[in-house]
Amino acid sequence: MTDSTWMTPISNDDTQANRAALDLSERQRTVLRAVVEDYVLSAVPVGSKALVERYRLPVSSATVRMAMAELEALGLLSHPHTSAGRVPSDLGYRYYVETLMREAELNRSDRLMIRHQFSQVQLTNNEWLRLTASVLSGSTHSASIVTPARSRRARFGHLQLVELADRGRLLVLVLADGNVVQRRLDRTGMDHLLGDEQGQPQLDAAASRLNGRLSGMDARAVRRRLQRAPQTEEIDTFVGEIVAQALEEEDRLVVEEVVTDGLVHVLEQPEFAGGGKVRAILDVLQRSDFLQQLVPLVTRRGGVHVIIGRENSIDAMHEVSLVFAPYGTPGRALGLLGVLGPTRMAYPRAIPTVRYLAALLDELIDQDAKDA
Amino acid sequence: MTDSTWMTPISNDDTQANRAALDLSERQRTVLRAVVEDYVLSAVPVGSKALVERYRLPVSSATVRMAMAELEALGLLSHPHTSAGRVPSDLGYRYYVETLMREAELNRSDRLMIRHQFSQVQLTNNEWLRLTASVLSGSTHSASIVTPARSRRARFGHLQLVELADRGRLLVLVLADGNVVQRRLDRTGMDHLLGDEQGQPQLDAAASRLNGRLSGMDARAVRRRLQRAPQTEEIDTFVGEIVAQALEEEDRLVVEEVVTDGLVHVLEQPEFAGGGKVRAILDVLQRSDFLQQLVPLVTRRGGVHVIIGRENSIDAMHEVSLVFAPYGTPGRALGLLGVLGPTRMAYPRAIPTVRYLAALLDELIDQDAKDA
DNA sequence: GGTTAGCACTCAAGACAGTAGAGTGCTAAT
């Protein structure tokens, strides 16, 4: 896996989509759909005879064989070996997803159940990240991935310094995107900066000065500001430095706070029984910066994105599909949520689920913003 | 898996330990040690001849066979089938861990590397939980589990209410054990309680009143206090209610914030190649309250605990071992860290690693407390 | 001309038998 592989995680999927926009006869479409849907369920290459039986097609197996051969020539199906049934190729799935799939909205009871679960949970902390991941993987029987909604760069919003009775001091930093981080301050190295009369008033004064000066700045801007224009009060420099560090760490953290769930579902798929492949996938998930690379794709146009098998240029992902969508407020804080499963994935289930959850989170975030 | 299984997760391991305190001849001990260590490395049942060769034993294979037969009679070894080599039983591992193992301290370079990694990380947020899990699994090639250090019940420590310029209000609650939670407050339903003159001073006053009254209380106590002695100020009741909710949620959360890492290592072990077994284990880890059940065991006496195979009364765990230790300040906030691997685990590596990390965290927490 | 029945062909997977090798347990000699 070369480095360049990581640079462009997704081969331009527009071209893929175009290539898939073929003119198929009605019969070919029916057969392709049947093959995909059967294979998704059974994981077994599907043969012509089985197909007519199971789907009560009004033609004979020989006819289906013809159609299959045509579809194979077009690159939509493939053959594990001469005397085996057909399996959809990545392109076949692509065509299916784009033009064949009957996409159902999530049914009412599913929607209600999901809503109910979210109503039980505080939106403030990370609990709902986990909930989203859990719902997503439970509902699609795939692995799920959720990243928190954050701006690309953390920006200073509002600062508060708190003197605690017996346990030091606390810096509470509200970021421009609404996230909150806190940081304990040691007394060592700080006490002497406060001079004789210590305590909350002095801290408030410092916080207020910094709030005025740092508003909207990112880590680098804060650093520059501290260097170019030395603060008149030493305490401000001290706290400013900590703010800069916190912002920097926040930038790093975007990557680390990714939550995943339901990996078991993937492990249980027959195609990964061997185990070796999973290793590679898990590694990629761990180095979860790969999600970062989806962000440009996702910001270009919103909605649900599907990346199938080899469309994904990360080698380890050649046998899995990703269905994901952005959520959050476009300009400001953007998060990603999605599922990862074998290319043989139940797209008609995964796509609406991802769409619904992204919309639901949007709604909740929006409402939260109104309340505040 | 009955419910009663969950009630007593660990069959009393003192009895196990006693049964293992057998008088073995020097030869038997040598053979047992060799079998365990060889099997841990190779995962292949080990025969008498291979053993003499690999360990240059000064006796013949026939002699070793005698010893093996004796050990088998004692229940320390077992036989997959008639003509296969020997495999340690759970009891065999137990004996090995208790009296045969040459336990090495972690070597200097390992210790330094670990220390270095921890020096790079803020102790405040959850990042170091992940780091611990990562180091643990990386260093032992097993799955790792880390729970945050928390008191059994969350208790009120110190409260601060912050008015934010444009984004509502923030409640910052420092728990008695030093953890910090924050919570956004909606303006709706709060504004009218503050009367005409709003803003920071009023919030400070309310916080200060509540700090006086709620100090040290757990969720239930706060609730009672609110009901029995109605607050004179309505705003206090409002905020008090939110505090109670936050404490309750905190109590629930202990269970949920467990961090695991390195499951891949377990998946890669040949004994779990089948995949089916892993499913059960992952499920147990997910329902991570099982860790809670180790707490009593661990508080009884500190240090590293080892639970081997069927000593663990949770069915799904019959083929894995747990090596774990508590960390934190005994009376106050207690956390657990440990590794999970096949019973065929490198105990001489796992045990010192767990011990070292527990000690390291103790040290860091201690130092952090001093700084504050 | 599209559809279908029929047929020869292919290949994976399962059943079966035979073999090699590692291992055991026992006994008799050292």
Add this chain to the structure above:
DNA sequence: ATTAGCACTCTACTGTCTTGAGTGCTAACC
């Protein structure tokens, strides 16, 4: 007490055969 030797056991591997699902092609059919 130890060990060499031997008969015995069982798994894992190998090669062969069979079965069955599936294909592609062709010739007959509507």
